[in-house]
Amino acid sequence: MNFILHIIILACLTLIPALGYNMVFGKGKILHFGQEGISLIATYSLWALIVVKGFSYPSALAASVAATVLIALLFAWLSLRLEPDGFGVLSIAVHLMVLAIVLNWQEFTRGALGIPGIPRAPWPMDLTGFAVVVVIITLLWSIGIWWLDRGKFGRAIAALSEHPWHAQSLGIERSRVHTAAFLIAGAGSLLANILYPPYIFLLSPTDYMFPAMIFLAMIVVAGKPGSVKGTIMATFLLIALKEALRFVPLAPSILGPVRLILFGLILLGVVWWRKDSLFPQRRLV
Amino acid sequence: MTQLFVNALIAGSLAALIAGGLSLVYGTLGVFNLALGQMVLLGGYVTWWLHQELHLPLLISIPGGLIFGALLSWFTFEVFVEPFWKRHRFLPLVTTIALSMMLDGLILLIFEERPRAILPGLKKTFEIIDARISFVQIILIVLTFILLALFAYVLHSTPFGRRIRAVVQHPHAAESLGIAAPKLNRIIFILSGVLAACGGIYQGIDQNLSPTIAFSITIKAYAAIIAGGKGHLWGAILCAYLIALLEQLAIGVPWFGGAYISAGYQQTVALAVIIVFLLLKPNGLFGTHLRSA
Numbered sequence: 176m177n178f179i180l181h182i183i184i185l186a187c188l189t190l191i192p193a194l195g196y197n198m199v200f201g202k203g204k205i206l207h208f209g210q211e212g213i214s215l216i217a218t219y220s221l222w223a224l225i226v227v228k229g230f231s232y233p234s235a236l237a238a239s240v241a242a243t244v245l246i247a248l249l250f251a252w253l254s255l256r257l258e259p260d261g262f263g264v265l266s267i268a269v270h271l272m273v274l275a276i277v278l279n280w281q282e283f284t285r286g287a288l289g290i291p292g293i294p295r296a297p298w299p300m301d302l303t304g305f306a307v308v309v310v311i312i313t314l315l316w317s318i319g320i321w322w323l324d325r326g327k328f329g330r331a332i333a334a335l336s337e338h339p340w341h342a343q344s345l346g347i348e349r350s351r352v353h354t355a356a357f358l359i360a361g362a363g364s365l366l367a368n369i370l371y372p373p374y375i376f377l378l379s380p381t382d383y384m385f386p387a388m389i390f391l392a393m394i395v396v397a398g399k400p401g402s403v404k405g406t407i408m409a410t411f412l413l414i415a416l417k418e419a420l421r422f423v424p425l426a427p428s429i430l431g432p433v434r435l436i437l438f439g440l441i442l443l444g445v446v447w448w449r450k451d452s453l454f455p456q457r458r459l460v
Numbered sequence: 461m462t463q464l465f466v467n468a469l470i471a472g473s474l475a476a477l478i479a480g481g482l483s484l485v486y487g488t489l490g491v492f493n494l495a496l497g498q499m500v501l502l503g504g505y506v507t508w509w510l511h512q513e514l515h516l517p518l519l520i521s522i523p524g525g526l527i528f529g530a531l532l533s534w535f536t537f538e539v540f541v542e543p544f545w546k547r548h549r550f551l552p553l554v555t556t557i558a559l560s561m562m563l564d565g566l567i568l569l570i571f572e573e574r575p576r577a578i579l580p581g582l583k584k585t586f587e588i589i590d591a592r593i594s595f596v597q598i599i600l601i602v603l604t605f606i607l608l609a610l611f612a613y614v615l616h617s618t619p620f621g622r623r624i625r626a627v628v629q630h631p632h633a634a635e636s637l638g639i640a641a642p643k644l645n646r647i648i649f650i651l652s653g654v655l656a657a658c659g660g661i662y663q664g665i666d667q668n669l670s671p672t673i674a675f676s677i678t679i680k681a682y683a684a685i686i687a688g689g690k691g692h693l694w695g696a697i698l699c700a701y702l703i704a705l706l707e708q709l710a711i712g713v714p715w716f717g718g719a720y721i722s723a724g725y726q727q728t729v730a731l732a733v734i735i736v737f738l739l740l741k742p743n744g745l746f747g748t749h750l751r752s753a
Contacts, residue, residue, distance in 0.1 A: 256739070260549070264686070271727075271731055272731045275724065279722050396554070432564070435561045436565035439558045439564075443562075446554050447543075453548075
């Protein structure tokens with residue numbers, strides 16, 4: 176039972192940022208690979224301030240919201256300024272830069288060791304209670320995203336991704352829509368990171384490295400880029416697969432590389448399968 | 461200080477080898493290959509395996525590594541680049557991420573996580589103008605210069621090189637003049653794979669091969685390409701040396717009132733170069749806008 180609860184919690188905490196990221200990468204077709212950079216800023220500005228610097232929860236949360244908004248705005252500004260592939264590479268560079276700072280700024284982040292003793296309060300201490308809270312928050316977040324996706328914002332970002340000039344000629348403002356998409360993605364990262372470190376009582380930088388970013392991109396591509404329903408299904412399927420692999424009777428030194436190869440093959444397969452919806456060929460008018 | 465310049469020359473030669481081939485690929489196809497670091501390492505690992513495990517002489521092991529590099533890049537082009545690139549220029553960015561994961565897994569399974577050196581043991585060093593350098597490093601630097609000079613000769617003084625430059629400058633115009641651009645794209649990609657394997661062999665001889673360095677190799681190569689101007693071969697090579705020098709200076713000289721920057725920040729130099737150039741000079745130091753009719 177505990178393992179099923181663990182899978183549900185993990186899937187929900189992956190789904191929250193995945194749905195936000197889907198708005199940028201899936202729906203907006205913006206080559207953004209810096210989502211884990213946003214998560215790093217959100218989580219360290221919250222938990223390092225509370226645990227290492229002794230801030231109160233509300234003041235640290237306010238600082239974390241401010242930091243997340245700033246980094247999301249920075250990414251939005253960069254995406255508007257650069258060519259799509261240039262922004263893709265730059266977003267990776269920004270993520271790795273933030274990671275390098277986290278790994279080297281020992282006094283504030285405790286480096287590669289991470290920050291242990293993350294308090295679970297104000298959330299319930301028992302696993303069932305915590306799972307209920309996580310599921311409720313995920314449900315509310317999913318409904319919110321679904322509402323945005325079906326509404327004016329969803330149509331605007333889809334139009335911009337398909338044909339920016341035509342969309343802008345219809346009065347859709349690219350800078351506003353893209354900024355909103357990055358803020359939604361940032362909010363997803365923040366929300367997930369308010370809950371994830373308290374779940375495992377640890378903030379570890381290894382959870383925010385580039386493979387985590389690839390996993391998010393894989394979820395979005397596998398679920399059909401831009402689709403909320405697809406992202407939800409892909410998250411549960413891929414998390415279940417990832418966790419189920421733990422039971423394969425192989426030594427950890429073999430299981431890790433096998434998992435990498437398997438997920439690489441899955442990513443290649445889903446890109447092949449979804450190549451028309453990931454970056455569709457422009458329709459001629 | 462001299463030592464920092466020598467270190468930059470050693471590290472820059474490695475980066476120049478990798479970035480040179482890659483800049484041609486970016487110039488012709490306009491695709492980013494994020495599995496480059498793993499391709500570099502595999503060229504080195506195969507040479508290590510032939511030399512250290514099969515005990516073949518170095519003169520046979522090195523061509524073996526280069527042939528493997530050519531085959532791997534050919535396979536990469538046919539499976540991970542060409543089928544997707546035809547649909548959309550950005551798709552290979554994602555498919556090569558998938559390839560990098562698979563190659564990472566294969567490297568860990570076959571060659572394990574511990575460092576591997578093609579020529580293990582201490583290398584004899586000697587002093588030149590207050591700087592220590594090994595004989596092997598001098599050979600590697602000289603060979604890199606010879607290789608790059610040969611590359612320059614082929615590119616600038618042969619009909620084949622002219623065709624490559626034509627495809628890099630304007631693929632459609634080149635095709636209209638009867639140049640088989642698709643065939644040349646394939647050749648350029650394979651050539652970049654061979655240069656990447658050269659880089660892996662260089663790394664394996666000079667230091668160690670370790671799966672953890674793959675991504676930083678990729679990032680450094682792209683930093684050189686972006687700083688030099690996308691598709692500008694000599695700009696990329698020059699910037700590879702410049703970034704290596706900046707990396708050495710960043711941690712090798714005292715900053716901020718005599719304090720040294722932690723060595724952990726060394727790899728952020730290449731990242732900072734990418735960020736600064738993309739923001740302030742997106743066309744790089746030597747890049748120019750393509751004229752359009």
